[in-house]
Amino acid sequence: MTRVYRAPGRVNLIGEHTDYNDGFVMPIAIDRATTATMTPRDDRRIVARSGRAAVTVSLDDVPARPGGSWIEYIRGVAVILERRGHRLGGADVEIESDVPTGAGLSSSAALEVSAGFGLLDLAGHAIDLTELARACQLAEHEFVGTRCGLMDQFIACHGRAGHALMLDTRTLEPEWLPIPSGVRVLVCNSMTRHAHATGGYNERRADCEAGVHVLAARRPEIRALRDVLLADLEAARADMPDRVYRRCRHVVTENARVLRAAGALASGDLEAVGALMVESHRSLRDDFEVTTPGIDALVDAALGCDGVYGARMTGGGFGGCAIALVDEPSAAAVAAGVQQRYRDVTGLRADIYPCTPSAGVSRIG
Numbered sequence: 001m002t003r004v005y006r007a008p009g010r011v012n013l014i015g016e017h018t019d020y021n022d023g024f025v026m027p028i029a030i031d032r033a034t035t036a037t038m039t040p041r042d043d044r045r046i047v048a049r050s051g052r053a054a055v056t057v058s059l060d061d062v063p064a065r066p067g068g069s070w071i072e073y074i075r076g077v078a079v080i081l082e083r084r085g086h087r088l089g090g091a092d093v094e095i096e097s098d099v100p101t102g103a104g105l106s107s108s109a110a111l112e113v114s115a116g117f118g119l120l121d122l123a124g125h126a127i128d129l130t131e132l133a134r135a136c137q138l139a140e141h142e143f144v145g146t147r148c149g150l151m152d153q154f155i156a157c158h159g160r161a162g163h164a165l166m167l168d169t170r171t172l173e174p175e176w177l178p179i180p181s182g183v184r185v186l187v188c189n190s191m192t193r194h195a196h197a198t199g200g201y202n203e204r205r206a207d208c209e210a211g212v213h214v215l216a217a218r219r220p221e222i223r224a225l226r227d228v229l230l231a232d233l234e235a236a237r238a239d240m241p242d243r244v245y246r247r248c249r250h251v252v253t254e255n256a257r258v259l260r261a262a263g264a265l266a267s268g269d270l271e272a273v274g275a276l277m278v279e280s281h282r283s284l285r286d287d288f289e290v291t292t293p294g295i296d297a298l299v300d301a302a303l304g305c306d307g308v309y310g311a312r313m314t315g316g317g318f319g320g321c322a323i324a325l326v327d328e329p330s331a332a333a334v335a336a337g338v339q340q341r342y343r344d345v346t347g348l349r350a351d352i353y354p355c356t357p358s359a360g361v362s363r364i365g
C-alpha cells in the first residue's frame with residue numbers, strides 16, 4: 001500500500017515575527033507544495049529520498065545531537081509524535097517539492113507536515129491537525145535549531161482555498177478571510193538568502209524576550225509583546241538597549257497593523273491593506289532589520305508599478321521573497337516590470353508568479 005500526502009508552502013500577507021510573541025498573523029497556503037509518497041515498512045526505519053539524496057534513520061536510534069540535514073525535519077516530527085503517544089511504523093518516503101527551499105515560503109513546514117501527516121495516517125492514528133502543527137514546530141526547535149513560532153506549520157495544516165487566515169497565535173482562534181476576486185498575490189523571489197538566517201532569527205526572538213523581561217518588571221501581567229501597548233514601550237524605552245526597543249516597536253505596531261488589515265480585507269478596502277503592507281515592510285526594514293537590499297529593491301520595484309496596492313517582504317526575512325498585492329488585470333505587467341527593475345538594480349533575475357490560496361495538508365492518493 002503506497003500513499004501520497006501533500007502539504008503546501010505559504011506566504012504571509014502581514015504579521016511578521018509576531019507569532020512567537022503571542023500575536024496576530026495572516027498567512028495564505030499557496031499552490032506550491034511538498035508531496036511525500038510513502039510505503040510502510042515493517043522495521044522502524046525511515047528510508048527517505050529527495051532527488052538524488054537518500055537517507056536511512058531508525059526511529060529507535062535517536063542521536064543526542066541531530067545532524068543538521070533535511071532528514072531531521074522528518075525524523076524530528078516522528079520522534080515528537082511518538083513522544084506524545086503516537087506509536088509509528090517505519091516507511092519508505094519519496095519527497096518531491098516545488099516549494100523553493102530557503103526562499104521564505106516555508107518549504108520546511110511543508111516537508112514536516114506532509115511527512116508527519118503521512119506517518120500518522122499509515123499507522124492508523126486519528127489526526128488532530130493542530131497537534132500535528134505543534135509537533136512539527138517542536139521538531140524544528142529541537143532537531144533543526146530554529147525557535148520558530150507556529151504560523152507556518154499551522155497554515156500548512158489548516159490552509160483553506162480562496163482564503164487568508166487571520167490567526168490569533170495565543171488562542172489559536174482562526175478567522176477566515178476570503179481573498180476578494182479581481183486581486184492577486186504575486187510572489188517575487190529575490191533568489192538570495194543569507195547564510196545566517198537561523199542565527200538572525202533566533203537573535204530577534206531573544207531580543208523580543210529581553211524586551212518582555214524589562215516590560216514585565218513594570219507591569220507583571222505582561223507575558224508577551226502581545227500584551228504591550230506602544231505607551232508601555234515608550235515609558236520603558238530608557239530601560240532597554242535601543243536595538244531591543246526597536247525590535248519590540250516592530251512587534252507592537254505589527255500586531256496593530258494585522259488587526260487593521262483584517263478589517264480592511266473583510267470590507268474589501270484593498271488600498272488600506274496595501275498601505276499597511278508597506279508600513280509593515282518599513283518596520284521590518286528599519287526596526288526589526290530583517291530585510292536585505294535585494295528584498296527592499298523588489299518591494300520598491302513593485303511599488304513603482306501601476307496596479308499594485310502594496311508590497312512587503314514575507315516570511316522570516318534575511319533574503320527570500322517579497323509579495324505584492326495587485327489588481328488581477330495588471331498582474332502580468334507588474335511581474336514583467338518588477339523583473340526588469342530588479343535586474344536593473346541588482347543584476348539578478350527574480351522569479352515571479354501569482355499564487356492561488358490553497359488548502360492545507362491532505363492525502364491525495
Ligand code: GAF
Binds near residue numbers: 018106148150151152
Ligand atoms: C518563519 C517562522 F518559521 C515563523 O514562525 C514566523 O516567525 C516567520 O518566520 C516570521 O513571521 O517563517
